[in-house]
Amino acid sequence: MAGRAAPRSRRETRAVVLESLLRNDGAFRPHIARETQLTEASVSRILAELRNEGIVQEIRQPAPYLGGPTALVTLSKNIPIAGIELSNNRLSFGIGDLGGNLDYVERVPVSPQLKQAEFERLFVDCLATMDQWTCRRGIAVRQAAFSLPGYGSADTNAIFPWDMQRLRGFLAEALEGVPLAVTNSVIAQAAFHRYSDRDAYPAVGDHLFLFVGHGVAGVIVNESAPIEAFSPFELGHMVLERGGALCRCGHRGCLEAYTSLAAVSEIIGLPETEVLQRGDRFIDTLNFDQGARERLRERLFLLGLGTGNALNLHPLPSVVVSGWPSLLSPDDREAIMEGMDQSLLGGFDPERLGISFIAPSIGNDPRAALYYAAYCFVRAGGLDARSEQRPLEEENA
Amino acid sequence: MAGRAAPRSRRETRAVVLESLLRNDGAFRPHIARETQLTEASVSRILAELRNEGIVQEIRQPAPYLGGPTALVTLSKNIPIAGIELSNNRLSFGIGDLGGNLDYVERVPVSPQLKQAEFERLFVDCLATMDQWTCRRGIAVRQAAFSLPGYGSADTNAIFPWDMQRLRGFLAEALEGVPLAVTNSVIAQAAFHRYSDRDAYPAVGDHLFLFVGHGVAGVIVNESAPIEAFSPFELGHMVLERGGALCRCGHRGCLEAYTSLAAVSEIIGLPETEVLQRGDRFIDTLNFDQGARERLRERLFLLGLGTGNALNLHPLPSVVVSGWPSLLSPDDREAIMEGMDQSLLGGFDPERLGISFIAPSIGNDPRAALYYAAYCFVRAGGLDARSEQRPLEEENA
DNA sequence: CACAATAATTACACAGTGTAAATATAACGG
DNA sequence: CCGTTATATTTACACTGTGTAATTATTGTG
Numbered sequence: 001m002a003g004r005a006a007p008r009s010r011r012e013t014r015a016v017v018l019e020s021l022l023r024n025d026g027a028f029r030p031h032i033a034r035e036t037q038l039t040e041a042s043v044s045r046i047l048a049e050l051r052n053e054g055i056v057q058e059i060r061q062p063a064p065y066l067g068g069p070t071a072l073v074t075l076s077k078n079i080p081i082a083g084i085e086l087s088n089n090r091l092s093f094g095i096g097d098l099g100g101n102l103d104y105v106e107r108v109p110v111s112p113q114l115k116q117a118e119f120e121r122l123f124v125d126c127l128a129t130m131d132q133w134t135c136r137r138g139i140a141v142r143q144a145a146f147s148l149p150g151y152g153s154a155d156t157n158a159i160f161p162w163d164m165q166r167l168r169g170f171l172a173e174a175l176e177g178v179p180l181a182v183t184n185s186v187i188a189q190a191a192f193h194r195y196s197d198r199d200a201y202p203a204v205g206d207h208l209f210l211f212v213g214h215g216v217a218g219v220i221v222n223e224s225a226p227i228e229a230f231s232p233f234e235l236g237h238m239v240l241e242r243g244g245a246l247c248r249c250g251h252r253g254c255l256e257a258y259t260s261l262a263a264v265s266e267i268i269g270l271p272e273t274e275v276l277q278r279g280d281r282f283i284d285t286l287n288f289d290q291g292a293r294e295r296l297r298e299r300l301f302l303l304g305l306g307t308g309n310a311l312n313l314h315p316l317p318s319v320v321v322s323g324w325p326s327l328l329s330p331d332d333r334e335a336i337m338e339g340m341d342q343s344l345l346g347g348f349d350p351e352r353l354g355i356s357f358i359a360p361s362i363g364n365d366p367r368a369a370l371y372y373a374a375y376c377f378v379r380a381g382g383l384d385a386r387s388e389q390r391p392l393e394e395e396n397a
Numbered sequence: 398m399a400g401r402a403a404p405r406s407r408r409e410t411r412a413v414v415l416e417s418l419l420r421n422d423g424a425f426r427p428h429i430a431r432e433t434q435l436t437e438a439s440v441s442r443i444l445a446e447l448r449n450e451g452i453v454q455e456i457r458q459p460a461p462y463l464g465g466p467t468a469l470v471t472l473s474k475n476i477p478i479a480g481i482e483l484s485n486n487r488l489s490f491g492i493g494d495l496g497g498n499l500d501y502v503e504r505v506p507v508s509p510q511l512k513q514a515e516f517e518r519l520f521v522d523c524l525a526t527m528d529q530w531t532c533r534r535g536i537a538v539r540q541a542a543f544s545l546p547g548y549g550s551a552d553t554n555a556i557f558p559w560d561m562q563r564l565r566g567f568l569a570e571a572l573e574g575v576p577l578a579v580t581n582s583v584i585a586q587a588a589f590h591r592y593s594d595r596d597a598y599p600a601v602g603d604h605l606f607l608f609v610g611h612g613v614a615g616v617i618v619n620e621s622a623p624i625e626a627f628s629p630f631e632l633g634h635m636v637l638e639r640g641g642a643l644c645r646c647g648h649r650g651c652l653e654a655y656t657s658l659a660a661v662s663e664i665i666g667l668p669e670t671e672v673l674q675r676g677d678r679f680i681d682t683l684n685f686d687q688g689a690r691e692r693l694r695e696r697l698f699l700l701g702l703g704t705g706n707a708l709n710l711h712p713l714p715s716v717v718v719s720g721w722p723s724l725l726s727p728d729d730r731e732a733i734m735e736g737m738d739q740s741l742l743g744g745f746d747p748e749r750l751g752i753s754f755i756a757p758s759i760g761n762d763p764r765a766a767l768y769y770a771a772y773c774f775v776r777a778g779g780l781d782a783r784s785e786q787r788p789l790e791e792e793n794a
Numbered sequence: 795c796a797c798a799a800t801a802a803t804t805a806c807a808c809a810g811t812g813t814a815a816a817t818a819t820a821a822c823g824g
Numbered sequence: 825c826c827g828t829t830a831t832a833t834t835t836a837c838a839c840t841g842t843g844t845a846a847t848t849a850t851t852g853t854g
Binding site: 004005006007008009011012152161231233234235236237238239240241242249250251252305308309310312313314315342343345346347 | 401402403404405406408409549628630631632633634635636637638639646647648649702705706707709710711712739740742743744
């Protein structure tokens with residue numbers, strides 16, 4: 001027999017092999033063959049190709065069992081990629097490698113009301129500094145990724161109400177030549193979790209990843225799908241209380257008006273920037289009165305209500321929550337489950353819905369974007385996007 | 398050059414060719430070649446294969462222009478397929494062909510509270526009658542599809558709270574041998590719209606299709622995706638009013654508690670079954686007081702609010718509404734837009750969100766399921782699912 | 795140090811498709 | 825009625841990507 005149910009182009013085959021290496025941070029050939037549904041023969045061919053191109057390396061490291069493989073295949077540490085993140089606090093640029101190492105970082109503070117023109121100025125400045133750094137080292141960035149909150153399929157952005165069309169044009173021009181991927185922050189986060197601290201991540205199958213920070217944003221993580229196919233799930237502006245609290249979006253009763261970092265920091269009397277940085281059990285380090293705690297629980301209840309609503313729309317077996325709620329005690333977090341119990345079809349049942357909390361990763365920007373860049377590089381089979389995309393365009397012509 | 402960006406197995410190639418024929422209800426070869434991204438040569442080969450197998454036919458029908466093609470390729474009208482629909486009113490069985498013709502129908506009334514055991518009994522009975530019909534004609538059904546409301550990825554069903562695991566087992570056994578696809582009613586509806594009255598359908602790109610009937614259900618129609626990849630979007634049990642009206646799901650304040658057919662029929666004092674059957678402008682045929690009209694608008698407002706919420710989660714450029722709201726005057730329907738205006742990010746703006754209404758297709762069950770069956774047949778390349786799936790299983794072993 | 799047990803490579807075959815040349819079809823103009 | 829013209833359809837051949845199976849390599853074990 002020759003061929004499988006779904007045959008692959010060389011590019012795709014390279015992509016699946018590289019993706020496997022990125023996921024596992026190096027592997028032995030038999031393992032790669034199993035994971036990619038290829039024969040050893042094909043793996044051999046592909047790796048020979050990739051080795052010649054300097055994309056993968058083989059480290060002599062005999063497996064301990066009899067007749068076992070002798071070399072561990074890993075991604076090259078010499079492929080420079082760039083990650084750029086825009087959050088509500090700052091814009092950060094980083095250069096690193098496919099192993100997740102970050103060799104260069106620059107971060108500049110930005111306002112949550114950052115204007116597009118101002119952003120472009122900052123961006124160009126930072127890019128120039130970064131270019132200097134790369135030039136000095138004779139380095140050529142192979143892939144860049146830029147993540148920003150609220151970026152999505154439709155050309156609207158709740159967080160930064162910019163002209164997205166223009167943004168893409170601007171970025172393409174500014175990056176001149178370097179392939180650039182633009183994505184939603186939560187998708188970059190998902191890439192980070194899939195490729196970085198895989199073991200530390202609590203969910204295994206399909207699930208909803210929810211980040212509660214300045215806004216309330218989520219992704220539907222589909223374990224068997226490529227990352228760029230994940231759907232961002234913008235939960236923040238679901239109206240839960242008609243005529244309720246005024247939200248920055250102009251509407252009343254949005255979830256975000258109750259559960260954003262801004263709303264919460266007001267309750268506990270701590271500046272926004274500090275809340276997440278307090279780290280584990282920030283609540284315990286503070287002694288605020290019972291009233292504040294009650295109000296916080298009320299907010300979590302609403303978060304649960306909204307999450308339940310979202311899961312009714314699109315059922316999923318588990319949820320991972322990151323952001324300030326993860327810093328509360330399990331006892332307080334119960335309020336989320338109570339909220340879900342009142343909206344989720346059939347009520348909240350730990351048997352049917354897994355819920356877990358992970359600490360918000362603060363201050364490691366732009367690592368998420370860097371992982372997303374690594375993912376994009378790998379997804380393109382490590383081939384220069386431009387040089388190989390041409391045949392596809394010819395076909396359309 | 399040989400091969401494209403994404404090479405295809407023969408099965409896939411057959412599938413795209415057949416799908417093109419199903420979409421267009423017949424086409425000339427050059428058109429097929431363009432649409433499927435194949436060369437004329439490949440189309441020729443594939444069609445020769447399909448013609449030999451009796452899956453496609455060529456009708457002599459010269460195109461009017463100079464040197465034009467001489468034969469119109471259509472799907473064979475001799476491939477029997479079956480569609481089975483379960484709605485809240487009835488269970489319907491039908492047999493037809495790939496052209497959408499329905500040759501046999503049986504419909505039995507069922508209760509909205511239909512129990513699983515009762516369903517299975519009915520199903521077996523109807524199947525027996527249908528089998529008699531096919532046997533008498535020496536017909537062998539090639540593909541069957543069963544659609545029911547609320548069916549989804551997770552093993553929960555809001556409408557019929559059954560054991561879905563068991564259901565699938567039961568169906569597989571009952572259908573013995575005939576390939577069966579089970580899907581959500583809204584997805585079958587989407588198949589109906591994509592393959593049947595394509596021109597009558599108002600939306601062209603990606604959109605949300607919303608059906609307001611017994612429940613409130615939607616699908617995210619992704620124009621460039623295969624139908625089975627559409628996400629059902631169950632809007633009905635979004636809690637919009639904490640502590641609001643009691644819903645049949647046990648929660649309070651669900652959208653469905655306000656906008657379901659049952660809730661609405663109560664307002665206008667007309668039995669559920671009649672509302673949709675009244676057809677165009679049913680409101681005008683009735684003279685109910687201003688109060689009822691106001692309440693109806695209030696319900697539509699909530700529908701808009703919930704729809705806006707859903708679109709915030711997952712932005713889409715347009716919405717198509719079917720069901721009782723489509724029977725109201727454009728004037729009354731404005732209430733939907735008002736609701737959206739209060740939840741949709743940036744407010745409702747006809748520039749950014751297209752909204753259209755189509756008449757609820759009542760009484761043509763099980764046509765939607767039949768179209769879905771046609772789609773499934775075509776998607777499998779017209780190859781018997783069993784005979785050709787084996788190599789795939791071997792690969793996993 | 796030969797043997798076992800598995801890894802890695804390579805020659806060959808096969809599926810699926812595009813290219814380009816060959817052949818067919820029908821409208822058009824004289 | 826017939827050749828011309830413009831496009832459709834088929835076919836021989838080449839190329840990509842992969843699996844199979846035979847071959848060669850590697851290393852722990854007795």
